[in-house]
Amino acid sequence: MTLPLRERLAAPGPSETLDPQDWDEIRAQGHRMLDDMIDYVATIRGRPVWRPIPDEVRARFRAELPRQACDLDEVYREFADFIAPYATGNVHPGFMGWVHGGGTAVGMLAEMLAAGLNANLGGRDHVPIEVERQIVEWTRAMFGLPVGASGIFVTGTSMANLMAVLVARTAALGQTVRQHGVGGDGALLTAYTSTAAHGCVAKAMDLAGFGTDALRSIGVDRSHRVDVAALRAQIACDREAGLKPFLVVGSAGTVDIGATDDLQALSALCREQKLWFHVDGAYGALGVLSPALAPRLAGLENADSIALDFHKWGQVPYDAGFLIVRDGERHRAAFSAPAAYLRRETRGLAAGSPWPCDLGPDLSRGFRALKTWFTLKTYGTEKLGAMIERTCALAGYLQARILAEPRLELLAPVQLNIVCFRYRAADADSNTLNGEIVSDIQESGISAPSTTMLGGRLAIRAAIVNHRTDVVDIDALVAAVLEFGARRSSGGLTPGEPSPPLTM
C-alpha cells in the first residue's frame, strides 16, 4: 500500500526541494553578490549617506504576494537597484544619527557563514552554543564579573533591559511570581533610574506589568549623571510610604549626551539598600575596552546585570544585543521552564543543559554569537578599544570646531562620543531652524546627524559611533550646518521647503 506513494515520490522529474538545480550557477551568482557587497562597503564614502526614497521605489514594495518562481538573478537586481541604495546609511562614515554601529566586512562574512549553518541556538548539544558560551565568558571577563555569571544574546538592549527587569522581579518576589503573577506584592515594587535614561527602561516596566508609574525618574546634574542624593531620598520616601524599592537602573553612556552615572556610588547604594543594580550599557559599556575610558566605568564590575549592544560601538552587524547577569542561578530562575519536548539528557543531541532557552523568552534563536566571535577574534580587544577611543577623540575635535565658531553653540558637555550643538538664532526660531538644518543635511546626503531636546532646546546631535568616521566627515558636517544655517536664517526658505543641493 505504501509502495505506490514511495514510487511516486522517488520518480525522476522536477524536484520540490528548494536547492538549486544547478549548483554552479548559484555559486557564480553568490560570488557576484559577495563581490558587489564588498565593493559596496569599500566604496561607501563616494555615495550619499542617505537619500530620500522616491515614491516609485516605495511603491515597488507594495506588491502582491509572489506565487510564481522568479530567477534569483532578477530578484538580486531588484535588491541592488531598489533596496541597497535606500538603506539607513549607518555603514557610511558620515552617519552620526542616533547610536548606530557601522558594521564590518568581517561581520558581514560571518553572517553568511552563520546563515549557511542555519544553527538554532535555543538549545541542544552543538558547538554554536559553545561559541555563545565563549562570548559569555569573554564578556564576563571584560566587565570583571565573577565566575558563575550567565549571559545571552538578544535582539538589542531594549530586550536586555526588559529581561533584567524580569530577573530582578523574580529575585525580589521569589519564583512563585512566575506562577501567580506580580499580584499585590508586585504592586508595591518600585524601580529607579534617571531622567536621562533611555525610554526602553520605562517600556520594560510597562511590559513587565509594573506600569511606568512604578519607575521613579530621578533628576540629573549638568552632565546628565543621576543625582545620587536625590535617589537615596526618593528610596527612603518610598519605603516610608510602604512601597518596596527593588531595582536601580544606572546608565553607562546616556543616549542624549553620552553621560555615565557614578556607577560606584550607585552600586554602593544598591548594596546598602539591598536593591538589584542593573546597568544600561547599550553602547557605553564597551568603553571598558579602552584603557583611557575604562576608569569612567568603575563600579560596572559590581552590577547585578548589564545590558549592552555589540552592534553599536562593537561594530558587529545588526543585531547583537546582550544581557549578562552576575548570578547565573538567578538568571535561570527567571526564565527556565520544563517542557516534555525540551527534555534534557546526559548524552546525545539533547545534552548540554542548561540551554539558552533557559535564559530568556526565546526558544528558536539565530547564531548572533558567530559574528561577534569573528569580530572579537579578528580585531582583538586592543584594536576595538583604540577604535572606540578614536570616536571620542573625533567628538572632541567636533567640540573644538564648535567652540571656535561663533555661529555655533555647544549645548552639552562632550563626555564620550556624542556632541549636541546648534546653529545660533534668536530663541524663538532656533528649534525650527535647527530641525530644518538637520533635515537639509540628511537630504543632502553629506552627513546624517539626528536631533534631541535639551532643556527645551532642539539640539543637532552627532553620535560618532562608526569606526569609519574620520576628520573629513566632521569637517563636512560643520560646513553643512554653517551653509544650510546661513541659507535658512537668511529667510530665503520657508520651514518645510527642501533646500537646493549643496556643492561642496
Ligand SMILES: *Cc1c(COP(=O)(O)O)cnc(C)c1O
Ligand atoms: C541604543 C540604546 C538602547 C536601546 O538598545 P537597542 O539595541 O536599540 O534595543 C538603550 N539604551 C541606550 C543608552 C541606548 O543607546
